Amino acid sequence: xxxxxxxxxxxxxxTAFSCKxxxxxxxxxxxxxxxxxxxxxxxxxxxxxxxxEPKSDSSVxxxxxxxxxxxxxxxxxxxxxxxxxxxxxxIHEKADCSSADGKSTGGHWNPxxxxxxxxxxxxxxxxxxxxxxxxxxxxxxxxxxxxxxxxIGCDDETKNIIGKAIIVHQGVDDFTSQPSGAAGARVAxxxxxx
Numbered sequence: 001x002x003x004x005x006x007x008x009x010x011x012x013x014x015t016a017f018s019c020k021x022x023x024x025x026x027x028x029x030x031x032x033x034x035x036x037x038x039x040x041x042x043x044x045x046x047x048x049x050x051x052x053e054p055k056s057d058s059s060v061x062x063x064x065x066x067x068x069x070x071x072x073x074x075x076x077x078x079x080x081x082x083x084x085x086x087x088x089x090x091i092h093e094k095a096d097c098s099s100a101d102g103k104s105t106g107g108h109w110n111p112x113x114x115x116x117x118x119x120x121x122x123x124x125x126x127x128x129x130x131x132x133x134x135x136x137x138x139x140x141x142x143x144x145x146x147x148x149x150x151x152i153g154c155d156d157e158t159k160n161i162i163g164k165a166i167i168v169h170q171g172v173d174d175f176t177s178q179p180s181g182a183a184g185a186r187v188a189x190x191x192x193x194x
Contacts, residue, residue: 033193048152050190052079052168055102058187063164066152066192073150075130077143080170080189082135088173089143091128092165095191102186107163107179111158118175119147127158130171139172165191 047067054060056121062079077089092105108116114124119131127150133143151159 007088024149050166052077052166052188052190053097054062054081054187055097055100055189056170056185056187058170058185060168060188062168062188064190066161070153072146072148073152074144074146076142076144077166077168078140079135080140080185082139082141082168083170084135084137084139085156086132086134086172087187088169088171089130090126090167090169090173090183091161091192092167093128093129095163095165097165097189097191102167102189105167105180105186105189105191109161109164112178116175116177116179118173121175128164129173129175161192163192165189 047065049063049065052060052062052064059081060079061081062077064075064077067074091109092107093109094104094106096104096106098104108126109128110116110126112124112127114126116129117123117125119125119129130143130145133141135141149159150161153162154160166189167186168188169183169185170187171182173183
């Protein structure tokens with residue numbers, strides 16, 4: 001009888017020790033998952049900045065910053081070397097600024113196959129139709145824009161801006177000419193993470 005009791009106590013001790021080890025492993029795995037989730041959330045909330053390079057023999061340069069928080073992507077751009085007045089800025093479909101005229105970026109980013117128009121138009125608009133901004137007499141300008149219709153690196157290809165380009169145009173977007181708004185030469189370009 002004592003032999004059976006000793007065996008049962010041994011089995012209980014082994015089982016208790018094994019359960020304790022499994023609990024430790026489970027707790028460690030949970031902590032690791034929480035750390036990764038925190039890092040991903042922090043990365044989403046961090047700003048990413050890209051340099052604009054001159055195109056079409058212009059001297060336009062600057063930078064564009066994107067950040068995402070709470071499902072909204074914010075973009076801010078600061079530029080120098082522009083001519084005074086209004087200029088258009090768009091997201092184009094390819095993060096390829098290799099050509100001298102910036103046309104290697106393709107057309108406006110339009111994953112929902114809408115007509116070109118002013119952002120928010122009832123009849124539809126391109127997801128890349130950001131709009132116009134003003135440069136001062138010294139050729140300096142800034143623009144800010146925010147939307148929940150973009151994301152940074154999500155799985156929704158109709159919202160994901162990764163692999164696209166920002167193009168600054170010499171002229172003004174008229175919001176009606178198809179498919180580009182007749183905004184003129186592409187004077188600055190940056191790719192958004194390829």
